[in-house]
Each structure stands twice: as C-alpha cells, then as structure tokens.
Amino acid sequence: MQERYDPEAVEQEAQEYWRENECFAAKERPGARKFYCLSMFPYPSGRLHMGHVRNYTIGDTIARYRRMRGDNVLQPMGWDAFGLPAENAALERKVLPGAWTRDNIQAMREQLQRLGFGYDWRREFATCDPEYYRWEQWLFIRLFEKGLAYRKKALVNWDPVDQTVLANEQVIEGRGWRSGAPVEQREVEQWFLRITDYAEELLGALDHLEGRWPHQVLQMQRNWIGRSEGVEIRFALEGREEPLTVFTTRPDTLMGTTYMALAPGHPIVQEISRTNKGLHDFLNHPAQTSEESVQDREGHPLGLNALHPLTGEELPVWVANFVLMEYGSGAVMSVPAHDQRDWEFAHHHGLPIRQVIAPADGSEADLDAEAYTEWGVLVNSGAFDGLSSEEGYAAITRQLSEQGRGESVVRYRLHDWGVSRQRRWGCPVPMIHCGECGVVPVPEKDLPVVLDEALPPEADLPEDWKTVPCPKCGRLAQRDTDTFDTFVESSWYQARFCSHDADDAMLDERARYWLPVDQYIGGIEHAILHLLYARYFHKLMRDEGLVDGDEPFAHLLTQGMVLKDGHKMSKSWGNVVDPEPLIERYGADTVRLFVLFASPPEHTLEWSDSGVEGCSRFLKRFWRFVHQHRECASAAGVEADGLDAQQEELRRKLHETIRKAGHVAEQRHTFNTAIAANMELLNDLMHLSEAGKAEPALVRECLEAMLRMLTPIVPHVSHVLWRELGFDGVALEQPWPEADEAALQRSVEQIVVQVNGKVRAQLELAADISEDELQRKVLDNAKVQRFTEGKTVVRIIQVPHKLVNVVVRDA
C-alpha cells in the first residue's frame, strides 16, 4: 500500500474502474425507486470555471449519495452549445462556430472526467446536434399548428453599420458594441410563443413547489409573471365610434377620474398627431418623451374628450410620457387624488384633483402634499358615498358591468416569448414563407432543417438554401432565415437526456420513467428566465402527451456565486481562479472537498487558496491514519461491553457523525457541516490512537463508516482505501451507514446548570437519575450555592438530559 497519498495514481485507479465497469450507465428498472439528478449543463466556453466545479460537485455528491441509498440514479451531462460567443470567436479567429464549439466541448469533457463526476456519458449530446434540434423544430411546428406559436411585429435593436440585429447585451450606451454606431429600433416580424396562455398555471403551480424550491426563486417568478386583478373600463370618446379602454386596479376611485392619459405610442395619439402640429412637435421633442424626461411628467392635450362612464362628465384626454404602451391598453384613467403619478401630472399641468377616498380612521388626507393611495371610505361619489373601498370596488364594478361598460379582468406583466433571433449559430426556424400560401411549416419528412456548419457566420446564406419550393403549392418560396433563442434548447434538454437516442420521436417511454428531475442544481442567475421557460416547455410537452406530471424539476437547489476578493470572478476584475492548476496540484478530491467545505451550497463562496491547503491536509492525514491501521481490516465486530470510557465516547461520536451526515445528505445539503463532523471524528480517532487505545475492531468500525460517508464527496480516495483495506465490494456500491441507537446511549451525561439563565456549573450525572435526585445534586453544588446563597429558589426548570436552570429571587 502506498504510504503517501498520491492523488494522481488514486484518481486514475478509481476512474479506470468506473469506466471499465460502466458504473454510471443508467438503466430503466421499472419498480426500482429512480432518482434523476441534474446539474445545469454548461455553455462550452472552453474551460471550466469555479462556478461549474462547485455546481457539479454538489450534484455529483447528491447523486452518489442517492445511489448508496439504493436509488436507481440517472446523472447525465451535455452541452448548451448554441450562442453568440461561438459567432464572435468565429469572427475573431477565423474558425467555424461549430468547430470551435466542438473543440471546447472536447476540452471541457476531459476536465469534467478528471474531476470524477459520475455521469452517464452515453447520453451526452450537444444542442447543436441536428438529432437534437430536429425535435425542437418538430415541436415548434406542432405549436404553430395549435396556434401557440405566432408571428407579430416587434422592435429589435438594429445596427445600421453591421446591418444586423443586436441582442440587448450587445447594445452599450445606445451603440452597437462592435460598430459603435447608434442603434436603431426596427419593427420586424418575429416568432412568439404564447407563454401568456400558461401564465395562470405557471403562477398557481408555484405554490406546490413551496418547500421544494428556494422561496426566493418562487417569489422572483411570481413577480415576473406579475398577476394583477382589476377592471377593464370602456370610456366613450366624443365624436368617435370606438371607446377608449383602460385597465385599473382601483375601480373604487372611478368617481375621482378627472382626465385620461395615453401612451405616446397609442394609436389614437399617433392618428391625431398627423393633423395636430402641437401634438406632433411634442412627440418629436426628445426632451419631453425621452426616458430621462419621464420623471418630469410631461404631456400634451389631444383636444379630445372622453365621457365618464357613470356620470357622463367630459374628461380631457392627454398624452403622458410615463404611460406604457406595453402594459394594459396603453391608456389610463387618471385619478390624481389617489395615484401619485397622476397627482404629479395634474399638479404640473394644472388639472383638477378630486378626492373620492377618505382615510377609514376619520383623519384628513393632505392632498396638497401627495396623493392618498391607501384604501379607505368613498366620499364625493354620489350613490357610493360611505362604502368602504372594498365595497365600492364591488359596487362600481357591478354597475359598469350592468351598463356594458366594463368587467373584471386579470392582467399579467409576463409577455409572450419572442423566440426569433437574427443569428446564424442557432437552431433554424423550420418555416417557409410562400407568396401564395403564407407561412408554411417544413414537412416532417424534411426535418431537421440543418444548419450548414461549413458556412462562416459572416457569409451570406446560399440562394439555393434560402429559396425552396413551397411545400403546399410548389411555387418558389423563402425559408425563414432566423434561428431560435438559445433558451429554447435549454428548455427541454432535461427530458431529452431520458430518451437521448430516440430517433423516431422527440421522447419515448423512458422519459415517463425518469421525469421529473428529482434534484436540479444550478446558479441563482437562472431563477427567472431558464426555469420559467423550462416549466413552460414541460407543460407544452405534457399537453402533447409526451411527458407525465406538471413540473419538470421536483426539487431545486440554487448554488451561490463564487467570489474572489469580494467580486464575481471575471476577466474584467482579473480575479479568475482556474480550477485546472488546483486539480493538478492537489487532485480532484481535494478540490471537490474544498468547494463543499468552504460554505453551504446556497451561500456565495469567497474563494481562498489557503483553505484548499487545509482540505488537502485532511486527506493526507486520513490516508496516513488508514495506512497506520491497516491491520484493523481483519478485526471482528466491536464488542461494546469491552470498551473503556474513552473508547465508548469515540464510538458514540462515530454514530453521532453518521446520524448527522445522513441528515445533511438527505435534507439540508450543508455538506460543510458533515465534512467538519468527519474531521472531528478523525481528530478524536488520532488522539485515541496516540493514547494506545485504538482497538482494531473499533478502528475498523470507524474507518468503514467514514469511508462510506466520504464516498460521495471524495470518491477516488474512498474507492482506493476501501479496496486497500480489503473490505467487501467497492465503495461506490456500499449502502449508506446507519447509526446504531444503542451506541448513542449514554450512561453518564453532562448537565449544564444555570442560575437565572447564566451558566454556573456542569455536572456529570447518571442518565437515569430521578428528578428529585437531580435537583438535590444541583442545589448541593458549591458553585451553584455561591449564587443561590441568601436567595429564594422560585422554581427549577429542567430540560431532560441537557440543562437545569435554577431561578432565584432576592429573599
């Protein structure tokens, strides 16, 4: 046996064994309890960073633990391979995006394998594989046929020099990042997915994830979906047929409406501006409509009146720069007395302010200072006077609805998802535009529409690719040259891992076996978009009959960022720690151990090089200790009766550690504490050994359990030591240790004694001592008496097996 811990040799041996025996090849075993453990797949940037190492170590530790618990575990890995960096690299280095991406995948796969993660590599795929995106195209066509995918005009960032569309991240201070030219907003026809059809379900289902997903993530998704209940009201316009529709959450304030405000982009505003020079000038005056001017509450009257739906009163209609076209109908009923923005606008433009809500407690609202936005009691509201806001809300809504002028509606902040990207390195949109037939999907037999990887991204698409016969009428038609948002690929990869090689369907029965993902692990930065889109896609696939269940991820763990010197590791801060040299120097196990030990998974991790050293030392000491006690391997079971007090105490510690580590692995995932407990155990074991009391049977029991507890965390060391000690089987396949209740029992206990809540003494007492006896011993104790002398004992509080608190009062 190697006396010194040599990580390289150890890791080689373990990894070879796993590979040769295909230990991580997951097979469907109907009836067996399955566990699908998934870490968010990486973008193949070229090298792993610490965030990846952390993410994948957490995932692998959980997966290996579940396996020891007897679960049938699936842990796959793949590549989120489409995206902008590949196109940039292609431009900068004159390589092809596909080649660059696949080289990066190669390099990162090797790094992941070096870290010993137990992935089922047979299931690996990259989202740029045509066999993968083919099914994305297929599903998209299904959605199109169901009306869930549709086209509409939307604004894009257009770089007039590079003649290209830019992503939001590529627009820096209003200019194209590459050309430096001012970016224009252009209206372009784009594909959208009707995620708003699922808004209610996406929101409601969050409640069922409570306790399984971090609360923070649920709250962020709720806010993002942004449900609000209110009333849609139609105001008649003087001299016009079409009414003006507004949305309000406060119909109780309807009687306080004194004017109407429209967004600058509202069709009525646009129409009037053609004949109204003052309005036209206002709209084209950047000082009055730009984002910076919004705080100034600029506006302009339209010379148009709306009629109050209940009183018929004439209300002037204005354009106001703070009204958003994207929310609601782009128009609001303005109640300056009870909305702060309306109040500011009214002040600025001398519009009337009419109070219709009074504070419920009878106090006066100071409307000269600010709007009164609380709920209260209706006043100046005719027949509604005296009603509470809640009653007024209902009564006014009822009356509007009876008169056909309004009804209750639910609004969402969530917009439909624009999935068109005018990029090359992405999944082609499988659609054909025919002058005669309109938009026609590519027939299923012609899928996938393959991206020509040999074509540099800056080269024009060949005419014979762009122009094809219309599948319907046969006339020449144009292919859609856009690609999908890369979030589309990452919205269903978790399902495809189950059926990775299905070539006649997107998914098959295997997906029903494995899904949902039992534990998903990834960065908090994906709390909204990725996790919302993936939930949406799961529901789409469910409604296609492809998967069971309503949610893709049963449990979610969001790991914190890895910081260095208080900042996120990044090139611009120059504080990136490359995992590679650390693995080189200390070995994979030390790096794995450290990222788990340094902090709980959900916390941000402040990187420290010296911390790694500590973990390395622990493994070395452990290795050496095992080496020095090899003879224990042949020892028989521990005879509990033959142990002295110190040995008994150590054995108790062992079983406490087992209990703690089990709890951590099962529920809390605070692996730092489980590691600390094992470090303590090793320290105690070494002290026992120094005292000459390291009975082989006891040492064997400890080492066997420790190796099992450490197997998910430092699998290589555990694998080799397990074999070298000659224990049965392999570490990986061992059952997780169970704590022995009998060993946890104590005959003598340490009892803390407090007087008035302050610790004054500690007593060693028999565990089965009677209450009377205990009280007598406590009160007879000299240290206790120093604080009870001359006072009256009011009462004595006992926490069994732990603590006694003597409450005294001056006599």
Place this chain on the structure above:
RNA sequence: GCCGAGAUGGCGGAAUUGGUAGACGCGCCGGACUCAAAAUCCGGUGGGGUAGUCCCCCGUGUGGGUUCGAGUCCCACUCUCGGUACCA
C-alpha cells in the same frame, strides 16, 4: 420605491425544535523535530478584569420587547447582497 435573502472572532463558517455562542477549517502566536528550511506533530488563540489554571464581567449589525433562558421569536431601524421597477 417594491420583493427576497442576509449581518456571528483577523477570515470562511458552526450552533435541526428558544437551552453551554464561536464546532471544523484557515490565519496568527508559542513549542517539538531539523545544521537549516519544507513537511509533519503538540499547545494556545472573541474582548476585558483579577493576573498562573480559580473566577467574574461584556459579547452574535443598532434600539426596544416577549421568556426562567434569545444568535434563534416579536416590533422599529441601519447596512450589505440578489431580483425588479413609472405595471395604472
């Protein structure tokens, strides 16, 4: 502004349910081994008082409260981080 999370030694962090605050690790200090260094091992390490080991006081962002007892619960506040923002 709003929503969420958090604040514990020089540092990362412990302390399932209110019950010995500071486990474990890093760093630092002292010692052993060594010609020396590295490695390794041993001891110490919240602040203060009394100065030896016995003991006392203070201490978990700030100020209040509940309780026999509060890092943990309640109220108010400060700061940090994450998200989001004229959402009618």
